[in-house]
Amino acid sequence: MTKNEEIISIINDFQPKIKKSLRETSFQDREDLEQEINTKIIEKLNTVKFRESPSFWSFLK
């Protein structure tokens, strides 16, 4: 899975949560907010350095 595919799949998985969070805002702003959330996710997943994963075997010790 390439990086972009991964980002798309994460955004797709989060659609219900995004839609739900749109209900918090006023009707006119929903489309704007949805777009901003999506761009923010893409931006962050591309820039944020995530912590290095520990080895699987370290959990079994």
Add this chain to the structure above:
Amino acid sequence: MKRNEEKIAEFFLKYRDKVQNPIIKGFLANEDNLSLLKKYILNPTDANKSKVDKAFKQHYNRVLKIKYVSNLIYFFTMDYNIKRRKENDTVLLILDKSSEYDARTPLKDLIEDKNEEKHTLNRNLLDDIESERLIKALQTLTEKQLLILDLIYHKQLTLKEISEILKTTPQNISNLHRKSLKKLNQILSEEVQSKYDKE
């Protein structure tokens, strides 16, 4: 074959506490990951070991990202709403601001509509009625009766205002008004009656 299953069972028994760890549990819930691990248990080479590790790192990384995005959506929406609310409170459209007249009336309600007067003065009751039957009935009224209906229903004046225009008493206007309605009613119901009679 039985030997293989025993080996796997042995492995899970040995690490029974560890595999309850949510991250490991989530990782092994995926069939592909589980089979990678089984392969390693049956054939513990370095290559198989690192395959498990690689899959695990991917899984772990995705969990981190999902957690991150979940928080991001929550806080971003919250910030966005706060920002919007602040904006709406401070940057009102000029016409939505409260007028000097009183706090609850926005400025836009005080704008005079210069077209309105022209609009209503140039038109009369007959112009705005679409029902042909009603127009026909209205045309049988006297000019004065029609004028009074026009002033009451179309221009929406009060009886007192009309009486001043026509230089008579409000009671007189009221009487004329009642008479015209009665006449209209009579004409229209006769029409309906004759229609029924025909059929």
